[in-house]
Amino acid sequence: xxxxxxxxxxxxxxxxxxxxxxxxxxxxxxxxxxxIFSLLTSLAYFLLGSPDTAMAEAAIGAFTTIFFIVCxxxxxxLKVDGPQPEESPAEKRxxxxxLKRVVAPLLFTAVIGALMLYFSPGGEVVDxxxxxxxxxxxxxxxxxxxxxxxYLGYRVYDxxxxxxxxxxxxxxxxxxxxxxxxxxxxxxxxxKPSVVEIAVVRAIAVVILLFxxxxxxxxxxxxGGGFQGGLFIAAFFVxxxxxxxxxxLPVYKLLRLEEVVFASSVLIAVFVIFLGMTYHLPAEHLPMxxxxxxxxxxxMIGMKVACGFTILFYRYVTIERx
Amino acid sequence: MELxxxxxxxxxxxxxxxGAIGILKFRxxxxxxxxISKIDTVGAVTVVIGVALxxxxxxxxxxxxxxxxxxxxxxxxxxxxxxxTAHVSGYNLEEDRGxxxx
Numbered sequence: 001x002x003x004x005x006x007x008x009x010x011x012x013x014x015x016x017x018x019x020x021x022x023x024x025x026x027x028x029x030x031x032x033x034x035x036i037f038s039l040l041t042s043l044a045y046f047l048l049g050s051p052d053t054a055m056a057e058a059a060i061g062a063f064t065t066i067f068f069i070v071c072x073x074x075x076x077x078l079k080v081d082g083p084q085p086e087e088s089p090a091e092k093r094x095x096x097x098x099l100k101r102v103v104a105p106l107l108f109t110a111v112i113g114a115l116m117l118y119f120s121p122g123g124e125v126v127d128x129x130x131x132x133x134x135x136x137x138x139x140x141x142x143x144x145x146x147x148x149x150x151y152l153g154y155r156v157y158d159x160x161x162x163x164x165x166x167x168x169x170x171x172x173x174x175x176x177x178x179x180x181x182x183x184x185x186x187x188x189x190x191x192k193p194s195v196v197e198i199a200v201v202r203a204i205a206v207v208i209l210l211f212x213x214x215x216x217x218x219x220x221x222x223x224g225g226g227f228q229g230g231l232f233i234a235a236f237f238v239x240x241x242x243x244x245x246x247x248x249l250p251v252y253k254l255l256r257l258e259e260v261v262f263a264s265s266v267l268i269a270v271f272v273i274f275l276g277m278t279y280h281l282p283a284e285h286l287p288m289x290x291x292x293x294x295x296x297x298x299x300m301i302g303m304k305v306a307c308g309f310t311i312l313f314y315r316y317v318t319i320e321r322x
Numbered sequence: 323m324e325l326x327x328x329x330x331x332x333x334x335x336x337x338x339x340x341g342a343i344g345i346l347k348f349r350x351x352x353x354x355x356x357x358i359s360k361i362d363t364v365g366a367v368t369v370v371i372g373v374a375l376x377x378x379x380x381x382x383x384x385x386x387x388x389x390x391x392x393x394x395x396x397x398x399x400x401x402x403x404x405x406x407t408a409h410v411s412g413y414n415l416e417e418d419r420g421x422x423x424x
Contacts, residue, residue, distance in 0.1 A: 196399060197403060
């Protein structure tokens, strides 16, 4: 692969963006910087030849930005009115100023130089495991997308534990935000969407849902998969919230559904991969069985991710402490 | 065809460059929103049309044209939301009129 000069530009922008995030005091600007940072990361993944990860990164960046904005909005509403404790300005010492002027730029350049040294997108990598995966995945796991074959076949253990992490996170958010003093903001209405917004979002939501389903169903052939498709389906529910302002989504039923889907995906993975069911099948039925397995697993994971992110979004947006 | 599409893509990037310069130059809200909408619509649409011309008649072009449709619908809506939110949250257009010399 030819080293792309755009990658080096993105690398420099990463360091620059990180310094911007550290130096910025206002939360809204930090969130915008964070979103730009994740977009740059997504572009870098794409340039390095991994559209699956790029898609997941872009979608997750958008979702985390929404969550942060909602959280800070609630936090501002929680603040007690009255005299705020003034932040005492840091005493200016000559040593500190000297550090700022000389040492910080030196450190900055040193960090960029060190990163450039270790960053070799076109370098020779002798990797037997990689060649093993890339040549054998079509027989071992099936499908045409090596990424999906790896995360549903060779690395299904890691995938299950990542999925478990998301389930635990959603459970924690749903149960920690549950209290009798918490009320749904059924009366409070955010800014009412205008006619233009309703029409456009209604048209776009269908496209988003179709794209999510396409990613899930075609995950083993083209770039995509369960995680990305699930995120897009959750984005469809966010669109529904934006236009209809639904507050009565059955969050706890969704939570049960997510747990059931997660448990069944674990069972399927155990039966197919860990117990080696593919070894007992006749060879002519193997590709079809593998395709069915991958589509089902992608569907399960997509459903789980969609449920999880929808629950997170609805809990964050609709619950408010009075 | 190759040359034409390259010229169209370059024109689009020039539009985007002018937009970026304009965001840095102007300080008032309304002018900035105007320029952002120019980047979103004129620049992006020109670049996408150039890319579609470059690949001729193929399945890729169909997908690019679908993307063009989504861009044409969504980007003006984003500008609309920004301006409307500023209006609803009480931003006064008369106040920022004097911030630019133009």
